Amino acid sequence: MSALRWTAAGTDGGARAGVLRTAHGTVPTPVFMPVGTAGTVKAMTADSVRATGARMILGNTYHLMLRPGAERVARLGGLHRMADWHGPILTDSGGFQVMSLSGLRKMDADGVTFRSHIDGSAHRLTPERSIEIQHLLGADVTMCFDECTPFPATEAQTATSMRLSMAWAARCRAAFVPRDGYGLFGIVQGGVFNALRAESVAALTEIGFEGYAIGGLAVGEGQAEMYRVLEATVPLLPADRPRYLMGVGTPDDLIGAVARGIDMFDCVLPTRSGRTARAYTSRGVLNMRNARHAEDLSPLDPDCPCPACQKHSRAYIHHLIRADEILGPMLLTWHNIQYYQTLMGRLRAAILDGRFTEEAAAIRAGWQERAIA
Structure with a gap:
């Protein structure tokens, strides 16, 4: 056995x-x-x-x-x-x-x-x-x-x-x-x-x-x-x-x-955050309730393959959240789980390539490019 x-x-x-x-x-x-x-x-x-x-x-x-x-x-x-x-x-x-x-x-x-x-x-x-x-x-x-x-x-x-x-x-x-x-x-x-x-x-x-x-x-x-x-x-x-x-x-x-x-x-963080309007991205954490997103046509994260990023703008997701539409938390949850999976894939590849320290530093540097919004 x-x-x-x-x-x-x-x-x-x-x-x-x-x-x-x-x-x-x-x-x-x-x-x-x-x-x-x-x-x-x-x-x-x-x-x-x-x-x-x-x-x-x-x-x-x-x-x-x-x-x-x-x-x-x-x-x-x-x-x-x-x-x-x-x-x-x-x-x-x-x-x-x-x-x-x-x-x-x-x-x-x-x-x-x-x-x-x-x-x-x-x-x-x-x-x-x-x-x-x-x-x-x-x-x-x-x-x-x-x-x-x-x-x-x-x-x-x-x-x-x-x-x-x-x-x-x-x-x-x-x-x-x-x-x-x-x-x-x-x-x-x-x-x-x-x-x-x-x-x-x-x-x-x-x-x-x-x-x-x-x-x-x-x-x-x-x-x-x-x-x-x-x-x-x-x-x-x-x-x-x-x-x-x-x-x-x-x-x-x-x-x-x-x-x-x-x-x-x-x-529970990626799913709970999705239900509370927060998105993890390669450029830091976004609060999608904030008014700054109301007319922003850019995606949550241009590097992300999830439907929230590929098909919708920050403005649309902001609207869904402010309108209490269930699709908003659904899209943000999908995005956050995708972000976590992508992150772990990057870390695994870096370990196998012998460049973990450099990859970790690059990921963390990306978060610093934009403060929490």
């Missing part, structure tokens, strides 16, 4: 290019995975997501277990069939969403009891149930159920949280059903404390996983601190396994994390 696997294709400094092989196809890395929380990338059809070059998306255990229900998704043929997504899918474990419910949850050593934010109904998530739900969804990459340590937290609080997550990781490993092309990722916790991060890596590598994620970052610690934690943690991870930085981030965050050896990313 051959589990999901990652193979290296080239390196340039700390940056890596590779290929992730899954039951539903191969994915070149570094890769940005659009977030499809409830079985859809918001404001996008599966065809439009594919058209951006995206090869892998996310699903959300917490939201899908509540609505329409994991067992129902399984009866409907799994998340791939239901969502018309034929490529790989990674599902998060539900831990982040459950932990963010604060007053609606009660945690113990075995798992978490919580009330639905939708209708107040009671639910229970344990490591075993999280793995079972992700199996029912049909995820190519299953994530361990963990406690997302709050920020800020003391070193003692962080240590207790991390050690609980490591105990749960062992239970997730035991509950996971191995299949060809499928894999389970462990999640490194430990906050901003190097020794705790190292302890977490040691615990996870002793258990053994098909890939390793770094969680608990981009939660308010700032970019410099995030980079510092990555620099201390990434070298400890197995070099022959994929490395996934969860919930990150801005284009600048992605470049910095790729430089430090990260292979996989996800973030």
Whole structure:
């Protein structure tokens, strides 16, 4: 039986290019995975997501277990069939969403009891149930159920949280059903404390996983601190396994994390920004609500192949946004996902050509040519 696997294709400094092989196809890395929380990338059809070059998306255990229900998704043929997504899918474990419910949850050593934010109904998530739900969804990459340590937290609080997550990781490993092309990722916790991060890596590598994620970052610690934690943690991870930085981030965050050896990313930023009138471009970030765009016939980004840029002007998109037409957020979401896919393609090509540092500098210089509008 051959589990999901990652193979290296080239390196340039700390940056890596590779290929992730899954039951539903191969994915070149570094890769940005659009977030499809409830079985859809918001404001996008599966065809439009594919058209951006995206090869892998996310699903959300917490939201899908509540609505329409994991067992129902399984009866409907799994998340791939239901969502018309034929490529790989990674599902998060539900831990982040459950932990963010604060007053609606009660945690113990075995798992978490919580009330639905939708209708107040009671639910229970344990490591075993999280793995079972992700199996029912049909995820190519299953994530361990963990406690997302709050920020800020003391070193003692962080240590207790991390050690609980490591105990749960062992239970997730035991509950996971191995299949060809499928894999389970462990999640490194430990906050901003190097020794705790190292302890977490040691615990996870002793258990053994098909890939390793770094969680608990981009939660308010700032970019410099995030980079510092990555620099201390990434070298400890197995070099022959994929490395996934969860919930990150801005284009600048992605470049910095790729430089430090990260292979996989996800973030709601490109889709959420599309719904709030912001466009990421090769010349910086545009706020399409601003009046300066009202009569601008130029595209969002002349270098972008997406329909928003190829068929429409800034003036038209500005009009759609001001008129509250749903097409405006749809076009901006498509554009932002396209921008992220193009960015990752440029970084991958640069790694393989041995010019990552120069390409990163050129991309960042482009952003400085025009201030945020």
